[in-house]
Amino acid sequence: MGMIVLKGGTLIDGTGAEPVSGATIVVRDQRIEAVAKGPAGELPQDTEIIDIAGMTILPGLIDCHDHMAMHGYDLARRWGIDEPQSTRTLRTANVLEQTLAMGYTAVRDAAGLDAGFKRAIDEGLIAGPRLVVSLCIISPIGGIGDRVSPSGFTCCVPHDPLLPDGVVNGVADVRPVVRRVVRAGADVIKCATTGGASSRPEHGPRDGAFNLDEMQALTEEAHALDRRVMCHALGGRGLRIAIEAGVDSIEHGCYLDEEPELLDMMAERGIFFVPTFAVYDFHRKSPLPHVRERARHLQEHHVASLRRARVAGVKVAAGTDAGGHGHPKNALEIECLVKAGMTPLEALRAATGWAAECLGREHEFGTVEKGKLADVVVVDGDPLSDVTILQDPDRIPLVLKGGRIAADRLAKKPR
Ligand SMILES: [Zn+2]
DSSP states (O other): OOEEEEEEEEEOOSSSOOOEEEEEEEEETTEEEEEESSOOOOOOTTOEEEEOTTOEEEEOEEEEEEOTTOOOSSHHHHTTOSSOHHHHHHHHHHHHHHHHHTTEEEEEEOSSOOHHHHHHHHTTSSOOOEEEEOOSEEEETTSTTSOOOTTSOOTTOOOOTTSOOOEEOSHHHHHHHHHHHHHTTOSEEEEESBOOSSSOTTSOTTOBOSOHHHHHHHHHHHHHTTOEEEEEEOSHHHHHHHHHHTOSEEEEOTTGGGOHHHHHHHHHHTOEEEOOOHHHHHHTTOSSHHHHHHHHHHHHHHHHHHHHHHHHTOOBOOOOOBBTTBOOOTTHHHHHHHHTTOOHHHHHHHTTHHHHHHHTOTTTSSSOOTTSBOOEEEESSOTTTOGGGGGOGGGOOEEEETTEEEEEOGGGSOO
């Protein structure tokens, strides 16, 4: 692969540090060999020097909550019975490719994507971000992972051995289910202790699922297998149970503001907050009245939860919860975080440095620092003055993943 030098751009390194202009980033093979505040010293003859003056360089972006293999909320889509599996697989591959081309070099999938996609990317069969997969949602009978139609039927969910059933039938069943999910290739355990905006009418955002003993068994087993636990929890009793049981991240967390002491516990225990604002903008326009009502009700709590989380010192990671609402640009969530009160620099950190920490991969990527994998995005313009440019493919001229060029639109630009 040799050496690539990116010179003259403004560096936002993902650590929360202020931008540095006129930076030089030296990439050798897969890694960042040097980051200099000015020009680089002597370089080998065959070095590829890319002048990015006037542009911004960021760490590869990270989405900590996505559903890459989901393509709509309606039942037939969710159950995968509306089109041939091969079509669906290729549809997902297409989303993975486009996501990488927009500068997202790592994605944590919050259920639906099987481990085969990760293998296909690692083998170079398709292009895509680095993946951290959870396969399915572990929840009790009646929880959000229990696939039952509104009329009570369970007949039509195809059995896919790569996406094990995540329904837990009591505390004795927790450990075997976690082990089966890990056996099928999960890098992280996804579970749910509350309903959500889009769950069935009787199972709303503050309705609980799981008891404390079940959740303790779940986190203990996951951690024994070196897997983190990402827990869907919006509010009420289930939210407290998740935090007390020691999950590693709270997904959604809309009603954290109602129990601020939970935020102090999160800060103390290093539990991340992944708010997923983008999905609720979609749910507020849902054709289903109960979904619309829930999404509207939680909105101001959600914003207050983010504000209090920042004050409490909880680390926030960006996640779109895309899939059900199609696949809008992942950087939409960065815009949502800014609208909800984060500074643009903080919001970028939530999608880079903090996101990598949330995944437990901060030693490998998430910041532009010597020794890290060269996952890097070049942005045409200043995302600190307008974060929405990250949603425009014409403003993402260059993406490197592990030192390899994953997208190159520089050639098309007038130089
Ligand atoms: Zn989700």
